[in-house]
Amino acid sequence: MPLDPTDRKLLAALQRDGRASMEALSQLVHLSARATLNRVRKLEADGHIEGYRAVLARASLGEHVSVFAEIALKDQRRATAQRFERHMLACPEVVACYLISGRYDYLVRVACRDLAHYRDLTSVWLDDVTLGIEKIMTNTELQTVKEFAGFPLPLVKP
Template identity: 70%
Template structure:
């Protein structure tokens, strides 16, 4: 990836619907050359997809909760069952395997605290998930939401 690829990635993270024409003006290439680079980045899976960022207020009343989850054991089968449940639960909007006192950090979006409590109680009652403890923090305000990864660290690594 060279400087132009990184600049394209920065621009696309901010505005994924930009046309090749608009992007080309920022990277000083022709629209065709810009589009070819974008297609290559997609084929190489550097760009994994595009999505809409939805205004959370448009969803109506809801709560966002961060749950630190510790498993009872570290066996691969336990982790796989837990991760599969997180992947299949629509309320789980992000799940990270982390180091430290807990094994996972899970972000959930629920209608209300009762919805969250029912969901996590069901997890705790399911012995196949192997959950030992859930510690919850409720989001009060979003100060900075994820808007893309920093791009441009290091030097050009062409070739």
């Protein structure tokens, strides 16, 4: 079933505040708390909501540097990409990894204590021939202008 306007309102509200009470959500969508809870549970069961998490204040984590690494692999074989992706998934410093088109194969966002930590991490990656990395182009974040806060959910008119 496609999402109706009420579902979209609920999803938009939950993206803004995943801890919103059913009472607050029910007032937003003009349904009873029970009907709203049933809709939210259905959205979860249908896979529209993958989970809930806390967004941490980055400043509270102490000094760190955020780096965007554009990574090109030596070849495009499926096995090479799978090994690389498994390694990125297991690396705690990698906070996001995207397969992209263009001159590079992946865009990886890395959070490290400092640039020396990042240099050591990527040196290990480059030395590991099983990862198949040809080159890494590094872009250091100077300031976050806008952080990801959810996907746009235009309301569909009934």
